[in-house]
Amino acid sequence: MKKPDPAAIIRAEDISGRAMYRLQYMWINCVIRQYNLAWEIAEYLKQHPQATVVELGAGLSCLRRQMGNETNPWYCLDMENVIALREKHIPKGEHEQNVVCDLNDFSWFDQIDFDPAKGVVFTAGGLFYYFETEQVRCLLCAMAERFPGGMITFDAVNSLGLKGVNAEVRLAGNNSTKSFFSLERPKEELENWSPSIINVMEKDYADGYLKGGYRKTPITRLFNWIMRTVHMSFMLHVEFQK
Template structure:
């Protein structure tokens, strides 16, 4: 059993993992995630408090969001691999996410990048497999780019990560990536400033982020087009309905929440293709 301390980085890592497990149990026709169930069973952690929160209607919607986001990003990875089967699949701010394994075609190369303390935990619970590497880097340190073998293409993705980035740091990172990895693609989730403000009341507050105005949010995907001359295209899809419309499969309350996410906080999956 791997012990998880309360109120630590370790605990923030297992929340999305546990969300996928809960989703797998409540919506097995939509999501089945035996890996999330397996890892949670390896943890020495009292899930009772988290479990009660996630069993509520609002908590279950949070679990749905986490699982749907992984599904969306995996769709983009699989789509890229159809044309570039030997490409690098790069998980930015990976936590305990196993999207590479869910998308592995037997030929591509996987890179999971996160801070050293996170990678130390990942190496215990999700150790490297064939063609997969766990890399300990701060994403703002461009040295991680030297580790990526992108000669056969690269698809980058970030799940719930860029909300923690200052907008200026995001501009620098994406511009450097676009110059360094021509013809590559990056996909990530975003919300508007209203969504960012709502987040400050919850998990951004726990992360010590107060000045939400300086952090990344997006009113319109077209804002990104001027960030780099190396962007060939920028597109966006609905987070909850853009890749697979689950609207008809959920309760009335969750239907309302989906509408709220689409219209009020503009939750989207953004895709940028580099020149």
């Protein structure tokens, strides 16, 4: 199975000035995704206040700080070059650990302090696009067995949305990175992967969590309507059987 190229995904180039990123729709998506992930974490912590939080493919995410969470054990997982950037630019909070790993090598499971009685919640924001479907299947099935009672939340697209993701990457000037993973019927497909994968729930990416708080441009409203109507992008909540 082909592994994503971290050097191609993480680039030290400022592309914020390019025309496509002047559109509200393009930059607001990243903000919305952080809000969606934070919402799912917060809901899980209401029922599991001492749970561990794990960001898969954390990159330079500051989600812990944005949530003001200094109480729960928090792990940020990524590849070596990315963790080096985190260590340089993002000071670790109390109970926070950065972990260098290849997510396809499940030995990282043993580095997570997991207590089934306390629970664990995983996020994978903007990550699984770069994995092939079989890689995602193997990873989620193994996680469901190793972390019973846990939950993962992530964003995904259907096959049409996948074409859009690849087009956006090319417009950003990156011709070497390609996305692979998509889902057409998330609940049916994911729950068929393993009896330990349960309660798959889907919400609209743009409006499923964030109901207001910002004024949408006409282009943003149009794009959101298209994405919702043709089921191009969505957020997923996936639980692991106890």
